[in-house]
Every structure is written in structure tokens, then in C-alpha cells.
Amino acid sequence: MSKNNTVFRPRDLKELDRIIEQNVPPFTFVAGATDLMVQTERWRAAANLIDLTSVSELHETLGVKDSSVRIGAAVPYSRIIKNSVVRELLPILVEACRQIGSVQIQNRGTLGGNIANASPAGDSLPVLAVLDANIWIGPARNGKFTIKKIDEIMTGPGQTILGEKQYIAFIEIPFHEREGQFWAFRKVGQRSALAISKLNLAVLGWLNDGIVKDIRICSGSVAPQINRHRRTEEILRDKKPDEKLIEQACQMIRREISPISDIRSTEEYRRHTTAEVLRDILYQTFAIYDL
Ligand SMILES: Cc1cc2nc3c(=O)[nH]c(=O)nc-3n(C[C@H](O)[C@H](O)[C@H](O)COP(=O)(O)OP(=O)(O)OC[C@H]3O[C@@H](n4cnc5c(N)ncnc54)[C@H](O)[C@@H]3O)c2cc1C
Incomplete structure (x- = not known):
């Protein structure tokens, strides 16, 4: 870090908003620092x-709180x-958090950091999308936060709509019908742990009498x-759902994604494997219901 850097440690939202109001940007918001500290140049230059x-x-x-689960942006995984409460009401979110990094990363990393870091590979993002989460952005104006959906925040890899004085404050997830609910979060990485x-x-x-009442599917990293x-x-x-319908769904998701080849994988591998992961989830889900 540069020598004349200033570090603020506000105790509450009021103090945080006062610091933002009274100082000149740029600011570097930091939570667990698990992304920031490995971005060495950026971390050194952070002001x-x-x-x-x-x-x-x-x-x-x-x-x-108010018919939803509310999570502070700086609560560690x-x-x-x-x-x-989260385990009971939002098992899919718990599963995604469990698959992030390692225990050490989970002890420090946060949803706010995952969202603001805006990696297409961020594991919480597809889950927050299917859960229809509301992302509360501060500072609040006249007591009101700006509220966005997760897919409105990221504009490209590493890019968000957040202004230089804005921060993610809370993640609010509405209650969902639990009767007939099915869910899955799957991640394919190089290893079974510590893998992007x-x-x-x-x-x-949601299923009702073996019929899919509703379904939400979201992918990341493709x-x-x-x-x-x-x-x-x-x-x-x-x-x-039967084998034919599942095959149609798998063909469609292959067409709906637009993966690239990069250091982690090839375009064709990602296209093929996304469809196969979906197939696996659907077979497992519908087998449970004796189809
Ligand atoms: C070894 C290792 C393994 C990892 N494995 C995974 C993985 O499996 N899956 C995965 O998704 N990620 C993984 N990550 C990335 C990282 O741990 C996560 O993205 C984590 O959620 C970041 O949270 P953080 O609090 O540490 O963010 P920070 O590093 O503190 O911040 C990240 C970025 O967000 C900004 N920021 C943080 N909080 C806010 C806020 N509330 N409002 C506005 N801006 C904010 C910071 O300025 C910075 O730009 C891994 C990282 C490491 C080092």
C-alpha cells in the first residue's frame, strides 16, 4: 500500500455515509479482501x-425481516x-457458499465482495439470480436504498453499475413457496476444492403432481x-418431464450460452458440460418424484 493511504473503519452506516460524503473519491471498499489482496497492483495502489x-x-x-431473509453485504460466508434460518429457508444459497474457495476463504469472503468483484465465475451470482434477490445499494437517500436485481449490477467482467461513492449494503431474498420445491447448485472446476x-x-x-409449475435456471462462467x-x-x-423433454431442454441450453475458450476451459467443453450438468440435475430431480 502507498504510504499516505488512509484507512477508514466506520462503526455504523451513519458514519460510513458521512465518510463518503466528506471525502474525495476514489474509495476502495474492502470486506474480506480475498479478491482485493490477490489483485496485487490494485491493492498496492488502493486509496x-x-x-x-x-x-x-x-x-x-x-x-x-419483512417476509424475506436479509444478509449484510459484509457477513462472511x-x-x-x-x-x-438460512439453512432452513435457503439451502441452495448455503450449498453455493459451501463450494466457494476453502474454509479460510469462507471465513473472510462475502456476498458483497462476490457481487462487486463482478467475475462471470462468481459462484453466488447465479444462485442470487434464481432466488430473485434484491441488492440494496447505499448510501441511502432519505432513508431509501437503491434496489437492483443481480443481473442489473454487473455490466461485464469486472464492471458494475456502482458509482464511485456507492456500496452494496444488503442482500434481500424473498420467501419462496417450499411445497414441491426442488433446487440444485453445481459447479465444475479443475479440482474439488479451491477451484474457480x-x-x-x-x-x-416447483413441482405439482409431477408437473413443473415453475423453474428458473441460471448459469455462470459461460x-x-x-x-x-x-x-x-x-x-x-x-x-x-420425460427423457425427450429433458433432451430438448439440454439442446436449448447449449444454444442459449455463449462461452469462450480461456485458461480454465474451452468453449466446446463448457457448452457440452453445461448441457450435461443440466441433464444430470433434471434426471436426479425427477427421479425423486418417481417419473
Ligand atoms: C484462494 C481463493 C479461492 C477462491 N475461490 C472462489 C470460489 O470458489 N468461488 C468464487 O465465487 N470466488 C472465489 N474466490 C474469490 C473471492 O473469495 C470471492 O469473490 C469473495 O466473495 C470476495 O469477497 P470479499 O469480501 O473477500 O471481497 P473483497 O476482496 O474485499 O472485495 C472484492 C471487490 O469488491 C469490492 N467490494 C467488496 N465489498 C463491497 C461492497 N459491499 N460494496 C461495494 N464494493 C465492495 C472491493 O472494492 C473489491 O473490488 C476465491 C479467492 C481466492 C483467493
């Missing part, structure tokens, strides 16, 4: 560091994983941004 883990509301909020996703897939849906697969969803919605 006006603002530690969000000292902000009580952002670090402590985790629980039910390990607390989300251990939280009994070559691709990931989140599926959340396009510059996460992607809801609405045409694939359409094939499955209001139908009783």
Missing part, C-alpha cells in the same frame, strides 16, 4: 480504503453457512455475465 467489516449493520445483519468455476449452474423450481435461460425454462414449464 481511501473503507473497511466494511467494521460497519455493524453490514457485518451483523443476518436473518428474517461461514456465518451464512452456519445460520439455522469453469461453469456453474443454479436451478430452482458468458461475459451470468445468464437466466428463459427459453430452456419455457420448454420445461407446465410439463411432466
Whole structure:
């Protein structure tokens, strides 16, 4: 870090917003620093560091509020994983958090950091998309936060709509019908731990008498941004899935993604494997219901 850098450790949202108001940007918001510290040049050059883990509301909020689960942007993954309410109401989110990095990364890393880092491979992002999460962006104006959906925040790899004075404050996830609910989060990486996703897939849906009432499918790491697969969803919605229908859905998701070849994987591998992961999820899900 440069010698004359300033580090702010606001105790609450009021103090955080005052610091932002009274100082000149750029600011570097930091939570777990698991992304920032490995971006060595950026970390060295970081000016006006603002530690969000000292902000009580952002670090402590985790629980039910107004028919939804609210999670502070600076709550570490390990607390989300251990939280009994989240485990009961949002098992898909717990599963994604469990698959992020290692225990050490989970003890420091946060949803706010995953969202603001805006990697197409961010594992929480497809899950927050299928859960229809609301992302609360501060500072609040007249007590009101700006609220966006996850796919409105990232504009490209490493790029977001966040202004230089804006930060992610809370992640709010509405309650979902639990009757007939099925879900899956799958990630394909180089290894079974500490691996950045070559691709990931989140599926959340509801069955009624063996018919798919609704389904949401979102992928990560197979396009510059996460992607809801609405045409694939359409094939499955209001139908009783069988092998033929699942094959149609797999063909469609192959067409709906636009992966690239990079150091982690090739375009064709990603296209093929995304379809196979979807097939596996659908076979497992519908086998449970004796089809
Ligand atoms: C060894 C290793 C393994 C990893 N494995 C995975 C993995 O499996 N899956 C995965 O998705 N990621 C992985 N990561 C990446 C990283 O751990 C996650 O993206 C994590 O969620 C980042 O959270 P953080 O709090 O540490 O963010 P930080 O590093 O503190 O911040 C990341 C970025 O977000 C900004 N920021 C942080 N919080 C906010 C906020 N509330 N508002 C606005 N801006 C903010 C920072 O300025 C910075 O630009 C891994 C990283 C490492 C080092």
C-alpha cells in the first residue's frame, strides 16, 4: 500500500455515509479482501480504503425481516453457512457458499465482495439470480436504498453499475413457496476444492403432481455475465418431464450460452458440460418424484 493511504473503519452506516460524503473519491471498499489482496497492483495502489467489516449493520445483519431473509453485504460466508434460518429457508444459497474457495476463504469472503468483484465465475451470482434477490445499494437517500436485481449490477467482467461513492449494503431474498420445491447448485472446476468455476449452474423450481409449475435456471462462467435461460425454462414449464423433454431442454441450453475458450476451459467443453450438468440435475430431480 502507498504510504499516505488512509484507512477508514466506520462503526455504523451513519458514519460510513458521512465518510463518503466528506471525502474525495476514489474509495476502495474492502470486506474480506480475498479478491482485493490477490489483485496485487490494485491493492498496492488502493486509496481511501473503507473497511466494511467494521460497519455493524453490514457485518451483523443476518436473518428474517419483512417476509424475506436479509444478509449484510459484509457477513462472511461461514456465518451464512452456519445460520439455522438460512439453512432452513435457503439451502441452495448455503450449498453455493459451501463450494466457494476453502474454509479460510469462507471465513473472510462475502456476498458483497462476490457481487462487486463482478467475475462471470462468481459462484453466488447465479444462485442470487434464481432466488430473485434484491441488492440494496447505499448510501441511502432519505432513508431509501437503491434496489437492483443481480443481473442489473454487473455490466461485464469486472464492471458494475456502482458509482464511485456507492456500496452494496444488503442482500434481500424473498420467501419462496417450499411445497414441491426442488433446487440444485453445481459447479465444475479443475479440482474439488479451491477451484474457480469453469461453469456453474443454479436451478430452482416447483413441482405439482409431477408437473413443473415453475423453474428458473441460471448459469455462470459461460458468458461475459451470468445468464437466466428463459427459453430452456419455457420448454420445461407446465410439463411432466420425460427423457425427450429433458433432451430438448439440454439442446436449448447449449444454444442459449455463449462461452469462450480461456485458461480454465474451452468453449466446446463448457457448452457440452453445461448441457450435461443440466441433464444430470433434471434426471436426479425427477427421479425423486418417481417419473
Ligand atoms: C484462494 C481463493 C479461492 C477462491 N475461490 C472462489 C470460489 O470458489 N468461488 C468464487 O465465487 N470466488 C472465489 N474466490 C474469490 C473471492 O473469495 C470471492 O469473490 C469473495 O466473495 C470476495 O469477497 P470479499 O469480501 O473477500 O471481497 P473483497 O476482496 O474485499 O472485495 C472484492 C471487490 O469488491 C469490492 N467490494 C467488496 N465489498 C463491497 C461492497 N459491499 N460494496 C461495494 N464494493 C465492495 C472491493 O472494492 C473489491 O473490488 C476465491 C479467492 C481466492 C483467493
